[in-house]
Amino acid sequence: MVNAAIVGVGHTKFGRATDKQLQELAWEAIKEALQDAGITQRDVQFVAVGNTGRWSSDPLPAVVISEYSDLCPAGSIRVEAACASGSAAVRAAYQTVASGQADIALAVGVEKMSESTNLQVVEMIGRAGNFFWEFEQFGLTFPGYYAMYATAYLHRYGAKEEDLAAIAVKNHYYADLNPHAHFHKRITIDDVMKSRYVAWPLKLFDCSPQTDGAAAVVIASEKIARKLTDTPVWIRTQAVATGTSNLSKRSNFLSLDSAVKAAEEAYKRAGVERDKAYKYFDVAEVHDCFTIAEILAYEDLGFVERGQGYALAREGETYKGGRIPVNLDGGLKAKGHPIGATGVSMAAELTKQLRQQNPPERQADIKRGWAIAHNIGGTGHYAYITIYTLDKPPTG
């Protein structure tokens, strides 16, 4: 196995991009990533595109992006793992390098959601569980899925809706400091509490928005990475797991089984003790498509004991300077969640965090040089967990 590192990152403004085609949006991020890495299109040997394809008129987005970005004839693939499609793109690029089949690969994530009507989005995302049983027969939609988790969690542990709101307040605070974020508006617990219910107990401000955007990372083999940069950000490992399609087959709604399983595997490979996990990482990106999802992530990743995730949020322990800073870019909740882009955006953000390139107000203290990305597809249907480190993996 060849060691592989991120050596360049690019990121568009997240928000509405009705004036740009999918390939234009992707190219903005690709161009910046290539410049950041100090390479050109001719150096790229493989391209992995994370894109659900559901919002695109072109059924082959990877090809359209490759032509527009002048990346042909490099090989390419499109990958999909629902809302973890971006991490799946990181995987495809990473594995191409790690298996010795290319020295430089590019992962790009992109989604244009604003072309669809709200109803189309509700339908397409609602189907992203089990179409036949739970969407069509029972009429469940995406906020409804996570609302069941929220309901179970509040009931079991005595958390309050205000605790969910604390996640939104934190993430809007950091988004306001991130020029790439969709929203630049600080909010209060009261703002969240007064917003309208979408699916009880989740209110409008508990939900991530529909966003357009793209992000890209250049991944290089150790040999090349050393030549391109003094601060390669190594991909230590990526562990993945799959949850049941039907939520009715889950044993409980207090954690995402797939995330627990993927974290367990990632920690085993990287030598992380689960019950002290927060001590291993300087910063984390977690999947907060809804506020409850970030609280579940704290627990599923072992940052805190079961049933204590809401307390971590309540006490502000996931702000910069706290036990473990989480989503210092605003998270899906306020940075935005252009589905295919999100996992690549996490990789780009953690690279900049580990390189200490963010403005001080949202730059984590980098002591150990480790970071973790937790990217979920659907309602725990996919879990992609990636560990990034400044120190080189021991093997390879």
Add this chain to the structure above:
Amino acid sequence: MVNAAIVGVGHTKFGRATDKQLQELAWEAIKEALQDAGITQRDVQFVAVGNTGRWSSDPLPAVVISEYSDLCPAGSIRVEAACASGSAAVRAAYQTVASGQADIALAVGVEKMSESTNLQVVEMIGRAGNFFWEFEQFGLTFPGYYAMYATAYLHRYGAKEEDLAAIAVKNHYYADLNPHAHFHKRITIDDVMKSRYVAWPLKLFDCSPQTDGAAAVVIASEKIARKLTDTPVWIRTQAVATGTSNLSKRSNFLSLDSAVKAAEEAYKRAGVERDKAYKYFDVAEVHDCFTIAEILAYEDLGFVERGQGYALAREGETYKGGRIPVNLDGGLKAKGHPIGATGVSMAAELTKQLRQQNPPERQADIKRGWAIAHNIGGTGHYAYITIYTLDKPPTG
């Protein structure tokens, strides 16, 4: 890099499967592959699904298939490379093993096309070039794309429509010997010539059908492969390339640039001399979505000189016993082309060829123990070329 080999294969009947859901079809192939490998679902650590998703009500087919096949919580991904999606699934499973992240991974390709109307299929496949310019503005459809290649080829080299027909005759002959094939009807040159034009010079019998089907292969690391089987089929290398989205940007219509590029790379890695390529392989699977595509493949893979591919067909040199036997399973043309399944079906077929498990009439003579799969997405938009060998790769 870890050596990886196919240790189990499964294949459904290709044809119409209106009585089965996508996951039922996939499971049929998966079950057979697991049994062939002598393992159970609990041994599978990663699942890669090749499926375009355009024909599925479930937007997360990999998850639905994982639940139905009792493969959760193994990690999974869905990959798309148009009509090469199956080879992309082989890639994702292979790289997961080759990069040391799993000992056993499963690649499954599946597509149910019969749920869609002919018009829907025409639209969805027609878009698989450049939607905006060439589908929407110029009204090109998929047979039209390949018809331009056929027109250029016949004009440049003086080949006849009867030469294209020879491909269909051969592939129907072998499909008739393959119980898994969609069509069991031998045809004559005259049958092809009398069939109606779809896009001149391509007639109905020059075109592959709309097919439902699934195929699966189990890929294992060297350590595990040795325990499971005496005849592991090694994945020697897979090289990939991307063509321009717009056909108007191609330099000529006499070959697929992406296929030439991918073959060049694969041959370089495997030490194959291009102008003697046919001497290296006992058998080949090539992408014959239209008859002209198989002739282009002969030339793009270096089985014969430029402009001589039609002569190879005319002289029957790609039947068993000829210069190089091609598509002894009936090919896309007559075995059928369930898009996401095709590349995995090629892998399954070549594994059985190298193991010498096919009935004598369609079993190639295995002398050197090498085979090659040429899987194209769109009209040369993607090219995935994979070399399979009975002898272990030299490195790893």
